[in-house]
Amino acid sequence: MIKLVALDLDNTLLTNDKKISLTNEKALKAIHEQGIKVVLCTGRPINAIWHYIEQLGLTEATDYTITFNGALVINNTSREVLAQQGLSKADLVPLHEFCAANGFPMDVLNFEQVYPITDLNDSIYQLGGDIKFEPTSFDDLPDQLYAKTVAAADPAILDRLQATLTDELKAKYHIVRSQPHILEFLSLTTDKSVGLKALLNHFDADYSNLMAFGDAENDTGMLKAAEVGVAMANSQPAILELTDYHTDTNENDGVAQFVNKYFAK
CATH class of the missing domain: 3.30.1240.10 (Hypothetical Protein, Haloacid Dehalogenase-like Hydrolase; Chain: A; domain 2)
Known part of the structure; x- marks a missing residue:
């Protein structure tokens, strides 16, 4: 059973002009309201993506973000750090x-x-x-x-x-x-999948409860680890080969297309 949906941003959730479409917004808000965790996974710090967090309504006490490609797992509202690692x-x-x-x-x-x-x-x-x-x-x-x-x-x-x-x-x-x-x-131990594992453990869940969307090399770990790892149609060829789950491009609301179909089951 999928309990957490993890989303890369650039060329995955975001359109080419760095926006979340209304179609993607509606789909993700719908599953969030059903109690499924929606987690943005990015290489950026949380302040750099706060407008996306607000747009999706990910501001409840139990909402988290994976930042710095897994080096920091942070609570969206309290800014409490759940997990952290890095380089000296x-x-x-x-x-x-x-x-x-x-x-x-x-x-x-x-x-x-x-x-x-x-x-x-x-x-x-x-x-x-x-x-x-x-x-x-x-x-x-x-x-x-x-x-x-x-x-x-x-x-x-x-x-x-x-x-x-x-x-x-x-x-x-x-x-x-x-x-x-x-x-x-x-660091050798830093990866989006590692940050997600810490977050899943926090919610008494594991990779079998994870759906992840990505398109690029830095998404490899979480796409391989997830029970449902979804590659965008615009993904790098190596990413498309990682998983049997594919969806449309970031420009054509690929995230919403897959989410709506999967959770309509």
């Missing part, structure tokens, strides 16, 4: 050295703000929601826990970055391409 500054040293040697940008995110690293090439990383960007050199980066590091650049530059990653770096980080222009470096 020391963990980031090899990645910084690699970016410096190869001319790549680097943005480091804690759980509240972004630190564009100024001794590296310029980044194109952006976030909505009035998130603070504090440019700093790597040496001056505070010694604290970080949710993730992002390399944001033209897709061709990131293709080159991925092609030149060393085995050492691949073994040290969970590396995912969340968008064509964004490559993310997470």
Whole structure:
């Protein structure tokens, strides 16, 4: 029995102009009112997606969001942290050295703000929601826990970055391409599926109670773990091969189409 529906945002729930359609909104509100948990799963902090949370009415005391691709599970209204993990500054040293040697940008995110690293090439990383960007050199980066590091650049530059990653770096980080222009470096134990497991445990549930929607590499874990993992028609080819459950594109209300049909059973 599905008790929780997890949704990636970009190119999944959101249209290409970064909006939740009224059709998707209506479908998700309907199952939320039936007692099914609706959980947004994103690489962004909660403040950057708060307008989506409000639009869907996910503001009850038991509503949560998976942020930073699983590094932080947070209650939507109280902002109480259910689960948290990340990387230390020391963990980031090899990645910084690699970016410096190869001319790549680097943005480091804690759980509240972004630190564009100024001794590296310029980044194109952006976030909505009035998130603070504090440019700093790597040496001056505070010694604290970080949710993730992002390399944001033209897709061709990131293709080159991925092609030149060393085995050492691949073994040290969970590396995912969340968008064509964004490559993310997470702790080895950080994944949307891990954040969802913590949340499911909180509700005395497990993966057999999970439905998940996604389209990209950073959705792989939750799509494989879910009892019903749904790939969008516009998904990357490798994502489409992960699951037998497919739906229409993000532009054609694929989420609503699948939800309405499945829960009408």
